[in-house]
Amino acid sequence: MKAIIVLLRWIVGTFHKLLNLYPSPEGAHTLFVRCATWPILKPSLIWLFKKCQTPNPSPKPIQIEGLCLEHPFGVAAGFDKNGVLIEILDALGFGFIEVGTVTPNPQIGNPKPRIHKWRKKQIMINAMGFNNDGILAMKKQLSSLPKPLLKKILVSISKNKNSPALLADFGIGCREVWHLCGGITVNLSSPNTQGLRGFQSSEEISAISDCFKKLQDEFGPTALYTEPRTPALFCKLSPDLSDDQLKACLDALRDSAFSGVILTNTTIDLGEFKTTHTGGLSGRPLKEKADRILKLATQHTRGTLFTIGVGGILSQQDASDKFSSGARAIQLYSGLIFKGPGLLWQLTDSAFETERCS
Numbered sequence: 001m002k003a004i005i006v007l008l009r010w011i012v013g014t015f016h017k018l019l020n021l022y023p024s025p026e027g028a029h030t031l032f033v034r035c036a037t038w039p040i041l042k043p044s045l046i047w048l049f050k051k052c053q054t055p056n057p058s059p060k061p062i063q064i065e066g067l068c069l070e071h072p073f074g075v076a077a078g079f080d081k082n083g084v085l086i087e088i089l090d091a092l093g094f095g096f097i098e099v100g101t102v103t104p105n106p107q108i109g110n111p112k113p114r115i116h117k118w119r120k121k122q123i124m125i126n127a128m129g130f131n132n133d134g135i136l137a138m139k140k141q142l143s144s145l146p147k148p149l150l151k152k153i154l155v156s157i158s159k160n161k162n163s164p165a166l167l168a169d170f171g172i173g174c175r176e177v178w179h180l181c182g183g184i185t186v187n188l189s190s191p192n193t194q195g196l197r198g199f200q201s202s203e204e205i206s207a208i209s210d211c212f213k214k215l216q217d218e219f220g221p222t223a224l225y226t227e228p229r230t231p232a233l234f235c236k237l238s239p240d241l242s243d244d245q246l247k248a249c250l251d252a253l254r255d256s257a258f259s260g261v262i263l264t265n266t267t268i269d270l271g272e273f274k275t276t277h278t279g280g281l282s283g284r285p286l287k288e289k290a291d292r293i294l295k296l297a298t299q300h301t302r303g304t305l306f307t308i309g310v311g312g313i314l315s316q317q318d319a320s321d322k323f324s325s326g327a328r329a330i331q332l333y334s335g336l337i338f339k340g341p342g343l344l345w346q347l348t349d350s351a352f353e354t355e356r357c358s
């Protein structure tokens with residue numbers, strides 16, 4: 001690899017390490033978002049990040065309806081709640097980007113501090129509660145982006161805290177972004193919105209699918225393509241479902257308008273932190289649980305659903321475990337916080353190297 005790339009990656013890695021020293025995890029994220037969206041700095045950061053990407057990648061894109069995964073390494077929902085970092089995440093080299101979770105109306109989320117981080121143990125616990133600027137702000141962001149970039153965007157949608165009707169909120173979200181993204185995820189698995197996980201049932205999943213089919217009839221193919229492709233539809237599930245509950249959800253997903261499933265969200269099994277914290281746990285200890293669910297889902301569906309694996313990917317080995325458990329693509333969150341973008345480059349370097357050698 002060229003010495004210049006090594007040097008630039010080292011510089012980015014050093015900034016990431018400094019950012020990680022910031023005492024408040026949410027403060028560090030907000031500082032990063034401010035810098036990355038500051039008009040004076042943004043073009044230079046995009047230039048720098050692009051220079052750090054894997055040189056001469058030969059990606060084999062994966063097309064699922066309207067969603068185009070340039071390669072199977074993506075960023076998970078929650079990192080860019082309002083879609084303001086899309087160009088930055090694209091410049092870092094992510095193969096697809098899930099933005100949100102977004103709700104119809106803006107909401108402030110739970111009181112702070114609502115993210116806790118243990119660097120040595122590589123654990124995060126968050127109780128964000130869908131803080132976001134609302135679907136219209138997301139629509140505005142997406143409207144400013146070029147079509148090829150929109151094809152790799154998944155928009156994660158869910159319900160407002162005080163809304164009783166998931167289906168109505170899902171419909172509102174889909175309508176606003178239908179022609180502005182490659183795919184839509186319905187998030188049924190955040191532990192920080194009371195009652196949301198109760199929608200993880202075959203009846204609710206079938207109702208969401210029927211709602212999506214009506215939207216397909218109303219809106220037709222997405223405007224991103226000349227050929228007829230509708231946005232791909234995904235469902236994100238919890239790692240805390242029982243095996244029977246998971247199988248029932250998967251059966252409903254398979255017999256419906258859904259293209260795939262994202263496994264998994266954070267767990268409410270907080271282990272040693274259960275008496276001191278509330279929220280959802282991600283990072284290192286989630287991996288075993290998420291991998292088990294992923295394997296079970298792969299065996300049960302026999303590959304009929306496109307499965308995206310997320311949860312506890314902090315190394316190349318963790319990523320390959322996800323693929324061996326049946327994931328066709330993977331997403332990073334905690335790994336990006338603890339290891340920085342170097343983790344993504346490690347994955348893309350080795351994947352594209354293998355691809356070239358095979």
Ligand SMILES: Cc1cc2nc3c(=O)[nH]c(=O)nc-3n(C[C@H](O)[C@H](O)[C@H](O)COP(=O)(O)O)c2cc1C
Binds near residue numbers: 077079124156286311
């Ligand atoms: C601070 C934070 C906020 C998150 N927000 C969302 C969200 O809005 N929507 C969602 O589907 N998942 C959200 N997640 C869950 C992640 O997308 C991911 O599923 C989870 O963190 C497990 O992956 P990891 O172990 O690599 O972090 C969030 C996670 C964290 C740590």
